[in-house]
Amino acid sequence: MNRKRKLHDGIVGAVLTAGSALAYWVHPLWVLVPGVLGVTLLQSGLTGFCPLYFILDKTCKETETAVKV
Numbered sequence: 001m002n003r004k005r006k007l008h009d010g011i012v013g014a015v016l017t018a019g020s021a022l023a024y025w026v027h028p029l030w031v032l033v034p035g036v037l038g039v040t041l042l043q044s045g046l047t048g049f050c051p052l053y054f055i056l057d058k059t060c061k062e063t064e065t066a067v068k069v
Contacts (some may be wrong), residue, residue, distance in 0.1 A: 004056045
């Protein structure tokens, strides 16, 4: 698994967990955070465009060894 994939999975997992916890303990409207993330994951699967990967592509450069498979 490459670095961007690990970062993506970690960020998505953290946002889902934080949104669910905030919805449970703070206010029910926080459930919109995991909901919006779920819709984004669905559109990413259908269109092939992921906003988080777009940001990671701009900010994280792959190393020589990571590019070679």
